[in-house]
Amino acid sequence: MNYAETIKEIVTRISPSPTVYVHSFGCRLNVSDGNSLLGKILDMGFAETEDVNSASLIIINTCAVRENAEKKVYGVIGELKHVKEKNPDVIIAVCGCMTQEKHVAEFIKNTYRHVDFCFGTFAYKKFPELLYNALTKNEFQCDNNEYPNDFSDFNLYQKSVIKADVPIMYGCDNYCSYCIVPYVRGRERSREVSDILSDIRTLTDNGFKEILLLGQNVNSYGNTLKPPVPFSELLKQAAEIPGDFKIRFMSPHPKDMRKDLIDIIAEYPKLCKSIHLPLQSGSNRILELMNRQYTAETYMEIVKYIRKKMPRCTISTDIIVGFPGETEYDFEETLRIIKEAHFYNIFSFIYSKRTGTKAADLPDYATAVEKTSRMTRMLTLQREIATETYAEYVEKTLTVLFDGSSKTEGLIAGKSDEGIIVEAPGTFDKIGEYRKVRITKSHNWALEGVILNF
Ligand code: SAH
Ligand code: SF4
Ligand code: F3S
Numbered sequence: 001m002n003y004a005e006t007i008k009e010i011v012t013r014i015s016p017s018p019t020v021y022v023h024s025f026g027c028r029l030n031v032s033d034g035n036s037l038l039g040k041i042l043d044m045g046f047a048e049t050e051d052v053n054s055a056s057l058i059i060i061n062t063c064a065v066r067e068n069a070e071k072k073v074y075g076v077i078g079e080l081k082h083v084k085e086k087n088p089d090v091i092i093a094v095c096g097c098m099t100q101e102k103h104v105a106e107f108i109k110n111t112y113r114h115v116d117f118c119f120g121t122f123a124y125k126k127f128p129e130l131l132y133n134a135l136t137k138n139e140f141q142c143d144n145n146e147y148p149n150d151f152s153d154f155n156l157y158q159k160s161v162i163k164a165d166v167p168i169m170y171g172c173d174n175y176c177s178y179c180i181v182p183y184v185r186g187r188e189r190s191r192e193v194s195d196i197l198s199d200i201r202t203l204t205d206n207g208f209k210e211i212l213l214l215g216q217n218v219n220s221y222g223n224t225l226k227p228p229v230p231f232s233e234l235l236k237q238a239a240e241i242p243g244d245f246k247i248r249f250m251s252p253h254p255k256d257m258r259k260d261l262i263d264i265i266a267e268y269p270k271l272c273k274s275i276h277l278p279l280q281s282g283s284n285r286i287l288e289l290m291n292r293q294y295t296a297e298t299y300m301e302i303v304k305y306i307r308k309k310m311p312r313c314t315i316s317t318d319i320i321v322g323f324p325g326e327t328e329y330d331f332e333e334t335l336r337i338i339k340e341a342h343f344y345n346i347f348s349f350i351y352s353k354r355t356g357t358k359a360a361d362l363p364d365y366a367t368a369v370e371k372t373s374r375m376t377r378m379l380t381l382q383r384e385i386a387t388e389t390y391a392e393y394v395e396k397t398l399t400v401l402f403d404g405s406s407k408t409e410g411l412i413a414g415k416s417d418e419g420i421i422v423e424a425p426g427t428f429d430k431i432g433e434y435r436k437v438r439i440t441k442s443h444n445w446a447l448e449g450v451i452l453n454f
Pocket of ligand 3 (some may be wrong): 027063
């Protein structure tokens with residue numbers, strides 16, 4: 001049966017102008033999944049709405065990475081009860097990483113009776129069938145089976161008209177001991193080079209100026225292809241596509257950050273000089289317990305090689321504070337590496353126990369107060385480093401892609417090639433093109449400047 005066509009017929013009978021509301025939590029890959037699904041639903045004849053109360057179809061795409069992420073999701077799903085009371089015809093679906101977990105899907109089924117169906121991270125292809133069933137039968141459904149992924153139903157729909165996300169690989173085989181991702185996203189698998197390059201061509205032919213290549217472990221791309229293709233080769237071929245655009249990628253894993261990859265980034269101007277390289281901890285004992293497969297020393301060797309090859313390349317990182325068994329000494333090792341590496345930005349998280357992961361069984365002695373205090377100390381240190389780093393850009397000229405308005409009236413905002421937020425006085429006609437900006441002022445999170453007219 002052609003579900004998409006039949007759904008179009010059914011929904012237009014219920015409402016002459018059906019609308020869909022999609023909200024994605026979590027990482028960029030999850031947001032990209034949400035947009036791909038949204039693209040498919042728009043093709044079925046729905047229009048997108050930002051108003052959850054008037055939507056004919058609501059989709060909540062979930063993240064399971066930390067407990068507070070899950071809490072937020074439950075809060076939103078709970079609120080939807082009132083929406084369903086006011087509009088009993090609305091169809092509510094919950095998908096993504098949380099619903100891939102059998103016990104979570106079961107909990108949602110039993111607790112939130114207003115949810116019509118759930119599906120996991122492998123079942124996007126089944127969406128039309130699930131929606132058809134929801135429209136024609138009145139019973140809860142859940143599909144969180146692990147289907148083989150052939151990527152054939154991937155939809156390139158993007159929310160922005162300037163920046164585009166292109167997933168290049170899914171899943172993760174690393175099993176960092178704290179992380180739920182391998183359990184909810186499955187084994188690592190890569191899209192074909194030709195499909196990725198064709199997506200980039202389509203997007204850049206349509207005026208997109210920045211392409212973000214996405215994967216849970218982006219630099220182990222290509223291991224599952226026959227024959228295998230290194231990530232550096234994919235990047236090289238992508239950077240050789242003609243046109244006025246740039247390429248970013250996230251997130252690479254330090255264990256796969258080989259020199260040839262750094263050399264390629266240095267060689268091609270299309271590859272942005274900004275690398276997000278998750279450190280997680282500066283203590284070798286903790287890194288081992290985390291199963292990260294590198295040491296603080298090998299991490300610093302990579303940082304030094306990046307700086308040698310590309311002096312202006314910025315590096316950002318992820319840090320977990322309060323991993324089970326982290327002592328004051330371990331934490332100080334992390335502070336030491338933070339000082340040495342001079343990150344321009346740190347995304348920091350307090351460890352959150354994830355049922356089913358190895359670290360969930362490790363003894364944890366530090367108290368919540370100690371962990372919060374470590375976090376505060378780390379953020380204070382990073383603010384000092386960022387203040388220094390950002391101040392060095394004053395009076396320099398950066399290339400910036402403006403893509404929206406700033407929170408301050410009269411300013412537009414964008415990111416420099418180095419990944420730094422830059423704001424400048426300007427109007428929307430300056431948006432969507434690369435602009436030279438003379439930096440006049442620095443904060444510890446962004447720069448301000450004036451757009452140069454050449
Ligand atoms: N694949 C990416 C990260 C995905 S999760 C990578 O390896 O870089 C994003 C970040 O969330 C991780 O880098 C880590 O810092 C954090 N994180 C993952 N699991 C966590 C947990 N259980 N508690 C706290 N932070 C966690
Ligand atoms: Fe999680 Fe580690 Fe895989 Fe990143 S590399 S998704 S932190 S298991
Ligand atoms: Fe969250 Fe799933 Fe991404 S758990 S971080 S949305 S892969």
